[in-house]
Amino acid sequence: MSSYAYFVAGAVFLLGVIGVARSRDLIHAVVCLSVAQSGTYIFLIAAGFQYGGLAPIFGAGVTRHTPVVDPVVQALTLTDVVVSAAVTSMLLALVVQIAKRRHTTAPDELSGLEG
Numbered sequence: 001m002s003s004y005a006y007f008v009a010g011a012v013f014l015l016g017v018i019g020v021a022r023s024r025d026l027i028h029a030v031v032c033l034s035v036a037q038s039g040t041y042i043f044l045i046a047a048g049f050q051y052g053g054l055a056p057i058f059g060a061g062v063t064r065h066t067p068v069v070d071p072v073v074q075a076l077t078l079t080d081v082v083v084s085a086a087v088t089s090m091l092l093a094l095v096v097q098i099a100k101r102r103h104t105t106a107p108d109e110l111s112g113l114e115g
Helices: 004-021 026-048 071-102
Strands: none
Touching: 004 026, 026 071
């Protein structure tokens, strides 16, 4: 595969990281983190792609020299999606609790911890 997919993965990841760094709202920061995690999906799929590769199911039509795709990369991508959903839901739950207790989602308006 050409390096175009790697460039896109890096650009999406970089846009997400820049969005987190420039965020003025906690919800915006969570969404930008999700965008940065989407860059990892593109990278993993690009790393495991193979032209003409078949599913790694060895049956009657597959010989020893038939190119197959790597199933580990597909499993890692699926795991990355699940972890991303869990992280995003937990961060949004924290933002909701912060908004309930502090009545703001702006990080600059949040003070130190109170005991």
